[in-house]
Amino acid sequence: MSLFQFLKSKSFVKQLIIAFVAFIVFSFAVVKWLNITTNHDQKIEVPSLEKLGLMDVENLLEDLNLNFVVIDSASYNPDFPPQSVIEQSPEAGSFVKADRKIYLTLNPSGYEVVAIPSVFGKTKRQATSQLIAVGFRVDTAKVYIPDIAKDVVRGLLINGVDFNTGDKIARNSVITLKLGDGEGAEKEEGVSDDIEVIETEEIE
Template structure:
């Protein structure tokens, strides 16, 4: 009778509930430890994100338990869609841990703009390599009567004259107006002498 009385006593029931609670906590703790230890050395292959939009990137990396960070926009590449992934680090195929951040470089919306430097007055052989090095393309070459052969007199884009500091997108086509060496010019001193000579002629004529 005393044994059964103890079993159904409040003290025993409290101890039994406490023991069950401890047992449940131990089981959950063991399961968590097993899961953590099992995934500890798990490696995930980085997917190829090239040419993907950010929306597709997010879906792809969420499925792989990976994260991403956009670090920069590269120089525009016409072979890639606008705002798509142009570079990634780690590279596709590399194995990383769960939750690893993948760093992305995106393709911008277009070529960046470049300012036109001081080129008028230089020779065509100097101007063309400079424009090509800046990323522009050489268009038509128009020749104009001018005493200096090969001297660049004007830069044009879509029929408009370009000035120093004007900005055009990279790969824009620039036309050149170049002297042909057949022209002539008169200095301001020559013009002044002409005025004096004309005045003397009028005076001699009595006008």
């Protein structure tokens, strides 16, 4: 039988049909397997985790078959509860596959503690700029004490308590400047400005 006759034979056509059907079945099986192993058709909407604590985050994501990783702690934000989520990636409303990791940024438990810089002997303006640069707030009210230098820092107060250079306090603390009044030391009460002259007899 020649090749041309074989190609026209029922046997060849039958084998061709069987091969085509087998290819279709195989392709369908492969696609089905990929769907199962890669969750191709499964899409989970990422919930909003903002302001939630880690325990609530864990319970919520576990129910959705999602995982999470804490990647960083941001600067303390008083608008968020301590140790709660400030940012997340992917964002809320995104669609992801099961077992996807959600990356979280948490709010610290409080403001960072930093040392008070050296501002003693500096002018009010210099000290204010330096304290603000570190992260403190400077009270608009000032306390003046007797001193020959006017508006020069002679002390620092926080809630009425004296603090010194190097003391560590939380950022965002309100510091009151204790400044010289430029008028010098106060006269002690009851002490006269007059010099008393005491005459003594000459001893022979």
